[in-house]
Amino acid sequence: MSLVSASGPLRHDWSRTEVEALFALPFPVLLHQAGEVHRTNFDPAEVQVSTLLSVKTGGCPEDCAYCPQAQRYHTGVEATKLMETEAVVERARAAKAAGASRFCMGAAWRSPKDRDIPKVADMIREVKALGLETCATLGMLSGEQATALKAAGLDYYNHNLDTSPEFYGDIIKTREYQDRLDTLAHVRDAGMKTCCGGIVGMGESRRERAAFLQTLANLPAHPDSVPINRLVQVEGTPLHGTTELDPFEFVRTIAVARILMPKSMVRLSAGRESMSDELQALCFMAGANSIFYGEKLLTTGNPDTERDLALFDRLGLRPMQVVETTNTVHADIIAADTIEPPHAGDAPACTRAA
Numbered sequence: 412m413s414l415v416s417a418s419g420p421l422r423h424d425w426s427r428t429e430v431e432a433l434f435a436l437p438f439p440v441l442l443h444q445a446g447e448v449h450r451t452n453f454d455p456a457e458v459q460v461s462t463l464l465s466v467k468t469g470g471c472p473e474d475c476a477y478c479p480q481a482q483r484y485h486t487g488v489e490a491t492k493l494m495e496t497e498a499v500v501e502r503a504r505a506a507k508a509a510g511a512s513r514f515c516m517g518a519a520w521r522s523p524k525d526r527d528i529p530k531v532a533d534m535i536r537e538v539k540a541l542g543l544e545t546c547a548t549l550g551m552l553s554g555e556q557a558t559a560l561k562a563a564g565l566d567y568y569n570h571n572l573d574t575s576p577e578f579y580g581d582i583i584k585t586r587e588y589q590d591r592l593d594t595l596a597h598v599r600d601a602g603m604k605t606c607c608g609g610i611v612g613m614g615e616s617r618r619e620r621a622a623f624l625q626t627l628a629n630l631p632a633h634p635d636s637v638p639i640n641r642l643v644q645v646e647g648t649p650l651h652g653t654t655e656l657d658p659f660e661f662v663r664t665i666a667v668a669r670i671l672m673p674k675s676m677v678r679l680s681a682g683r684e685s686m687s688d689e690l691q692a693l694c695f696m697a698g699a700n701s702i703f704y705g706e707k708l709l710t711t712g713n714p715d716t717e718r719d720l721a722l723f724d725r726l727g728l729r730p731m732q733v734v735e736t737t738n739t740v741h742a743d744i745i746a747a748d749t750i751e752p753p754h755a756g757d758a759p760a761c762t763r764a765a
């Protein structure tokens with residue numbers, strides 16, 4: 412019997428063997444199956460578009476071996492204070508004008524201090540008032556902090572598992588896997604949507620990549636968004652110089668994520684700047700339906716908007732439209748048949764229907 416059901420109920424009981432068996436399928440078979448799941452649950456021509464802003468950069472006390480913002484590594488990233496709301500709103504307005512529908516604010520914190528919350532809540536309120544979906548990634552949250560952010564209008568909270576439970580200790584020692592699961596529970600309990608994924612290409616084995624996706628899919632609720640980052644190797648971090656992951660293995664990871672979490676947005680995340688257009692196209696065929704859009708991620712580069720718009724144009728893709736509901740797992744995203752495909756050079760870039 413095939414492991415893949417394009418329209419069956421969401422599963423939370425994937426076994427390691429099953430997930431490894433998906434990874435081991437012949438590449439065209441895996442892509443075909445993932446494509447079927449993608450087409451059953453989404454319009455494959457639509458891509459959700461998020462823009463990131465680092466609202467508090469660098470100086471982080473954690474030891475995440477991939478991260479240019481960890482204070483202990485010498486990466487040339489300058490530490491800054493938390494941005495003023497006005498400056499954040501200006502960037503959010505520009506992101507909206509360029510075609511983003513979600514704005515994600517990132518802070519290089521282990522966890523926010525209680526005194527930071529009112530200021531971040533202010534940013535969230537103002538960004539939300541622009542008609543954007545809001546997302547934040549601020550590190551570990553207590554239940555009370557999650558509730559306060561939700562009350563301010565936060566739609567999504569990004570907190571990644573990053574990798575498998577087994578490989579995790581090779582990458583991060585300053586906090587436990589369980590701490591991450593606890594934060595995700597606080598986010599869900601507060602009624603926010605979860606954005607949770609991780610990084611591949613950190614030297615993990617295929618078995619560990621399978622375990623990472625298995626853990627994500629077996630969470631009490633599938634994350635609404637699943638960012639799959641390809642490691643951006645930054646000089647000064649311990650992972651600089653890691654052997655690059657085979658690009659086809661990256662595509663397989665996207666395809667397996669799509670099959671395990673059929674109704675989630677699978678985001679082709681960090682690492683796109685160094686990917687060819689052809690590799691990105693394969694990722695969209697494998698079921699990726701979300702990107703980070705805009706010239707910068709948090710501290711590293713991303714493709715410029717002209718390149719992305721040209722790619723959308725060449726592939727016949729268009730940005731997803733968003734409507735307000737309280738449901739989770741993509742129920743808020745509807746078909747956007749009124750949206751014109753973006754053309755490189757047009758402004759505003761990815762015009763959303765009103």
Ligand code: SAM
Pocket residue numbers: 477478479480517518519520521548549550551569570571573608609610640641642643644645681682709
């Ligand atoms: N400090 C908060 C935290 O760790 O939860 C929020 C920001 S942190 C930069 C968000 C995520 O960015 C990390 O969990 C990791 O998955 C991703 N990330 C950081 N550096 C990266 C890199 N060099 N390559 C790919 N992804 C990276």
Ligand code: DTB
Pocket residue numbers: 463479480517548569571608609638639640643680681708709710711712
């Ligand atoms: C996620 O999974 N990827 C984004 C977002 N969530 C916050 C961050 C990528 C960061 C890449 C390295 C940098 O730009 O500092």
Ligand code: SF4
Pocket residue numbers: 471472473474475478479480481518519520521550
């Ligand atoms: Fe700090 Fe987040 Fe970077 Fe880890 S990933 S060092 S917690 S900013």
